Amino acid sequence: MRSLTWLLVIVLFIVHQDFWYWDDRRLVFGFLPIGLAYHMMFSIAAAGVWALAVRYAWPQTIEDWAERESDG
Secondary structure, three states, X not given: OHHHHHHHHHHHHHHOOOHHHOOOOOEEOOOEEHHHHHHHHHHHHXXXXXXXXXXXXXXXXXXHHHHHHHHO
């Protein structure tokens, strides 16, 4: 799962460069520019990937260090 999380981070990095919507004037739901809608979806996806990173790729040594520091 850790490798999948890193792969998703790389994919998000690539798709964040959304040059394909720079000159697109279409509207989503009749009022929302498509570039803004894309970034809204990107932000939700980034939050999901960050949640995966915290759950599966967070180094246990940091947690051990934090608990050791709070005890003493």
